[in-house]
Amino acid sequence: MADLIKLTAAETAAKIAAGEVTAVEVTEAHLARIEAVDEKVHAFLHVDREGALAQARAVDAKRERGEKLGPLAGVPLALKDIFTTEGIPTTVGSKILEGWIPPYDATLTKRLKAADVVILGKTNMDEFAMGSSTENSAYGPTGNPWDLTRIPGGSGGGSSAALAAYEAPLAIGTDTGGSIRQPAAVTGTVGVKPTYGAVSRYGMVAFSSSLDQGGPCARTVLDAALLHEVIAGHDELDSTSIDAPVPPVVEAARNGDVKGMRIGVVKEFSGEHYQAGVMQRFNESVELLRELGAEIVEISCPSFDLGLSAYYLIAPSECSSNLARFDAMRYGLRVGDDGTRSAEDVTALTREAGFGAEVKRRVMLGTYALSSGYYDAYYGSAQKVRTLITRDFEKAFEQVDVLVSPTTPTTAFPIGERADDPMAMYLADLCTIPTNLAGNAAMSLPCGLAPEDGLPVGLQIIAPAMADDRLYKVGAAVEAAFTARWGHPLLEEAPSL
Amino acid sequence: MTVTELVSYEDALATYDPVMGLEVHVELGTKTKMFCGCSTALGADANSQTCPTCLGMPGSLPVVNAVGVESAIKIGLALNCSIAEWCRFARKNYFYPDMPKNFQTSQYDEPIAFDGYLDVQLEDGEIFRVEIERAHMEEDTGKSTHVGGATGRIHGASHSLLDYNRAGIPLIEIVTKPIQGAGERAPEVAKAYVAELRELIKALGVSEARMEMGQMRCDVNLSLRPKGTEKFGTRSETKNVNSLRSVERAARFEIQRHAAVLSSGGTIIQETRHFHEEDGSTTPGRVKEEAEDYRYFPEPDLVPVAPSREWVEELRKGLPELPRVRRNRLREEWGVSEHDMQSILNAGAVDLIVATTEAGADSAAARKWWMGELARRANEDGVDLAALAITPEQVARVAALVAEGSLNDKLARQTIEGVLAGEGDPDTVVEKRGLKVVSDEGALGKAVDEAIESNAAIADKIRGGKVAAAGALVGAVMKATRGQADAARVRELILEKLGVEG
Amino acid sequence: MPGITREEVAHLARLARLELKDEELDHFAGQLDDIIGAVARVSEVADQDVPPTSHPLPLTNVMRPDVVRPSLTPEQALSGAPAQEQQRFKVPQILGEE
Numbered sequence A: 001m002a003d004l005i006k007l008t009a010a011e012t013a014a015k016i017a018a019g020e021v022t023a024v025e026v027t028e029a030h031l032a033r034i035e036a037v038d039e040k041v042h043a044f045l046h047v048d049r050e051g052a053l054a055q056a057r058a059v060d061a062k063r064e065r066g067e068k069l070g071p072l073a074g075v076p077l078a079l080k081d082i083f084t085t086e087g088i089p090t091t092v093g094s095k096i097l098e099g100w101i102p103p104y105d106a107t108l109t110k111r112l113k114a115a116d117v118v119i120l121g122k123t124n125m126d127e128f129a130m131g132s133s134t135e136n137s138a139y140g141p142t143g144n145p146w147d148l149t150r151i152p153g154g155s156g157g158g159s160s161a162a163l164a165a166y167e168a169p170l171a172i173g174t175d176t177g178g179s180i181r182q183p184a185a186v187t188g189t190v191g192v193k194p195t196y197g198a199v200s201r202y203g204m205v206a207f208s209s210s211l212d213q214g215g216p217c218a219r220t221v222l223d224a225a226l227l228h229e230v231i232a233g234h235d236e237l238d239s240t241s242i243d244a245p246v247p248p249v250v251e252a253a254r255n256g257d258v259k260g261m262r263i264g265v266v267k268e269f270s271g272e273h274y275q276a277g278v279m280q281r282f283n284e285s286v287e288l289l290r291e292l293g294a295e296i297v298e299i300s301c302p303s304f305d306l307g308l309s310a311y312y313l314i315a316p317s318e319c320s321s322n323l324a325r326f327d328a329m330r331y332g333l334r335v336g337d338d339g340t341r342s343a344e345d346v347t348a349l350t351r352e353a354g355f356g357a358e359v360k361r362r363v364m365l366g367t368y369a370l371s372s373g374y375y376d377a378y379y380g381s382a383q384k385v386r387t388l389i390t391r392d393f394e395k396a397f398e399q400v401d402v403l404v405s406p407t408t409p410t411t412a413f414p415i416g417e418r419a420d421d422p423m424a425m426y427l428a429d430l431c432t433i434p435t436n437l438a439g440n441a442a443m444s445l446p447c448g449l450a451p452e453d454g455l456p457v458g459l460q461i462i463a464p465a466m467a468d469d470r471l472y473k474v475g476a477a478v479e480a481a482f483t484a485r486w487g488h489p490l491l492e493e494a495p496s497l
Numbered sequence B: 001m002t003v004t005e006l007v008s009y010e011d012a013l014a015t016y017d018p019v020m021g022l023e024v025h026v027e028l029g030t031k032t033k034m035f036c037g038c039s040t041a042l043g044a045d046a047n048s049q050t051c052p053t054c055l056g057m058p059g060s061l062p063v064v065n066a067v068g069v070e071s072a073i074k075i076g077l078a079l080n081c082s083i084a085e086w087c088r089f090a091r092k093n094y095f096y097p098d099m100p101k102n103f104q105t106s107q108y109d110e111p112i113a114f115d116g117y118l119d120v121q122l123e124d125g126e127i128f129r130v131e132i133e134r135a136h137m138e139e140d141t142g143k144s145t146h147v148g149g150a151t152g153r154i155h156g157a158s159h160s161l162l163d164y165n166r167a168g169i170p171l172i173e174i175v176t177k178p179i180q181g182a183g184e185r186a187p188e189v190a191k192a193y194v195a196e197l198r199e200l201i202k203a204l205g206v207s208e209a210r211m212e213m214g215q216m217r218c219d220v221n222l223s224l225r226p227k228g229t230e231k232f233g234t235r236s237e238t239k240n241v242n243s244l245r246s247v248e249r250a251a252r253f254e255i256q257r258h259a260a261v262l263s264s265g266g267t268i269i270q271e272t273r274h275f276h277e278e279d280g281s282t283t284p285g286r287v288k289e290e291a292e293d294y295r296y297f298p299e300p301d302l303v304p305v306a307p308s309r310e311w312v313e314e315l316r317k318g319l320p321e322l323p324r325v326r327r328n329r330l331r332e333e334w335g336v337s338e339h340d341m342q343s344i345l346n347a348g349a350v351d352l353i354v355a356t357t358e359a360g361a362d363s364a365a366a367r368k369w370w371m372g373e374l375a376r377r378a379n380e381d382g383v384d385l386a387a388l389a390i391t392p393e394q395v396a397r398v399a400a401l402v403a404e405g406s407l408n409d410k411l412a413r414q415t416i417e418g419v420l421a422g423e424g425d426p427d428t429v430v431e432k433r434g435l436k437v438v439s440d441e442g443a444l445g446k447a448v449d450e451a452i453e454s455n456a457a458i459a460d461k462i463r464g465g466k467v468a469a470a471g472a473l474v475g476a477v478m479k480a481t482r483g484q485a486d487a488a489r490v491r492e493l494i495l496e497k498l499g500v501e502g
Numbered sequence C: 001m002p003g004i005t006r007e008e009v010a011h012l013a014r015l016a017r018l019e020l021k022d023e024e025l026d027h028f029a030g031q032l033d034d035i036i037g038a039v040a041r042v043s044e045v046a047d048q049d050v051p052p053t054s055h056p057l058p059l060t061n062v063m064r065p066d067v068v069r070p071s072l073t074p075e076q077a078l079s080g081a082p083a084q085e086q087q088r089f090k091v092p093q094i095l096g097e098e
């Protein structure tokens, strides 16, 4: 059974399809693993044992009937607790939604079910996806399987930790400023932020609507591609959904190659905030790409320097409005309704009690940025920065096929270190944010351990919008070369729990 | 609350010049809500027409109703507006329990239609042009019922109950530019504008615009400035004035109230006010500690609306004749006075008369029945003409039966009575009640012979040339046939039998 | 840009319906001041003639036909309600327009 949890999703699906193992056996192996380690890791907020087994049994029954199984049928998955699941609690890591059981499935949830992916449960996250460490969860932090005293990244720390701890071979994350890629980087896993609009946002609890994007998390590039193909595609319930075929990501992941590609190194992604070991591994990755036959070009994107500032105006502004619905009237927490207080007071008391410090901070920041007299200077300017960043990307992609950078400036930091220093926390998203602002696609995959602390470093690959397949083509080549060099996947170096 | 002594209307107008702004919200008659597929049908069970989107549930998203946009463009075109080539929705942020997301999805600085006008005709026929600032798309709120206070009022209520069936129903908000120069006729202009707008909306077929059902609601903004000055005074905003008569009364009241405050040296504060149907007065709304700051920003969950010029032109081509133009055309075609036309309009009979003529009746007959017998019935029953249980086709059939001589007026009235009583269509009623004019020549001839026999003296007079005396014999025949004869034919027969030329 | 005061934070909290405690007001005033001080850099581009980007995708005219889709049942709609009565959401007294 121990072997089952170490398999990739592709291998697991193949074994189930071939009848070498049943989906129920695979699911039970993962549930047992969760039972064994999740007390320490705390990747899950809710484990749906019965639901998962029922899905697994349905897959086995299908196979017995001789029906054709999908490429991920029977493979377990850890779902970020930001997607609605009919009949299963959805908290978004917040007290304000404690106990809420949605009456509907997110489009992504529906697609996973339709593809016979087995949903093990809901994973921990920074409250409303606001954070880079998962410390902002109202339900306590998640530990990084590489070092349980360190953060697993955020906001999707539960999903990345579940992968790194072998609790699930697949996971779903959402990426507003780096919440898929940064957790992947610090846990030695793979995470992809697809092009904005590729994956439906219907049923994904909104943080910042114009930046949020769901995406696949996995331990290998191919597994991420297989999951990408299941969850991406047009959805008429999401007005910002792209109505075009999904780029051939699986084919690209199966044919990793960078020969003849032009790859840009962004000059602005370096400097004082970057850890030495991170830069060392990044520079080695660039060397590797050159050895694999890519042409390396230095690129300057001057507007990226304003990315963080623009992000911390746009995201709070949108969230201040998106989170207004949590008012104690229709669902979720209600505090202070003693029969004498007004609705207005009950709303204010409930929000005070139900939101954590980071959420309150951003809601107020956004309220400020949108208020009359400040709008043009803050929100308006931030939207202009967005245009400038998009233009920098456009110019860059005239010269190169993809860009590369470190995913995050440092390796996993200790839990508590930046907890009450928002500005220090925000730096974790320095390299990931420009992609969210422009709406294009990016991936993080492991590129080694930082010599000074032995913790994973992530390599970020950035592609133009709708060219998500390039991420997989480059990522698969890098992954194959590194795995050959190391003699095994990086994750095998993680201490066993 | 301090009671303001009003200044008389005439005195107010002697000193001040009113400036008005009218904001009208129209609920569209689409099948589904503006941003989700929930039904808009009236009368459903509470919260049975809701979904994650219109309940503002976490994760839900809006998708624009194409007919909502089309209706907005039609309204814009009919109001002579420019149609935006590109515009966005915006979020208007404020907390209120009847608004599930705590922001209203609306439009801010990029309305779909802007810079237009509507010509309205006052009672004396004068045309007044009301300039339109904008028409934009937005959504309605849910309905709250206040429990525990007096008469369901919000004040003193212990709690409220919310039904979100109405939340998300498409609204078009139509805002005028400041209406200046109406002087003493300002209240009349306000009423005429809302009335004309309502006719226009109905003619476009985008809403039934029934004010009593809340499908059309009006806010009256009003300020006064000393006569001869340019600068606007501070305005008051009277919300939800929901009948034509109330619009006129609210404007009139506010003119008198403002004048009273100003002439006693006071200042008008900018505030929202509520109109009271009972006495036509307005009172201030709740004073808010802080100014509203709606923090508008472009709605990120919706993409811009960029109506192609082809689409706009196609919609323009399909616009119906403007109600005012149509009314004037019909007035000429029917040959009625301004005054009569106004009565027809007030009675809600224009479309019914048109439909009746289209079903074959001549317009005089159609007018006669709708404005006579039927108007009387509607008035008695306290219902709209259109709500009577008779169709224009049925009225046209009655008119046809009269024209061919099968019914006379008295029988026609009885036929209509039967139709209204649910006895069937006119022919059935005639048949069942045996109302047909006696046209059997044999039976009629016999009745005429009998009348001549028993009134020999009169018959002789007629033979002698006194044709006018025939009336008495006609009366006798009508009596004998209990009114079911065609009097003209009876007269013909009498003269024929007595060998006299008619 | 001027610093953000405690009073401003209190005003923002009221707008955002957050009943902040006194110590939170102080704490957030300091932090928001730092953050705003840092992000105010974006106003460097304020006078540049650049169109703002509100949507990352150049999509327009995404609309749906006016066709009724199934709604939730009232039971589903009310399933998460903190309180309900007569198939309606029961909420505390609303202060507002008469």
Ligand SMILES: [Mg+2]
Pocket: B106, B138, B173
């Ligand atoms: Mg409005």
Ligand SMILES: [Zn+2]
Pocket: B033, B036, B037, B038, B049, B050, B051, B052, B053, B054, B055, B168
């Ligand atoms: Zn709905």
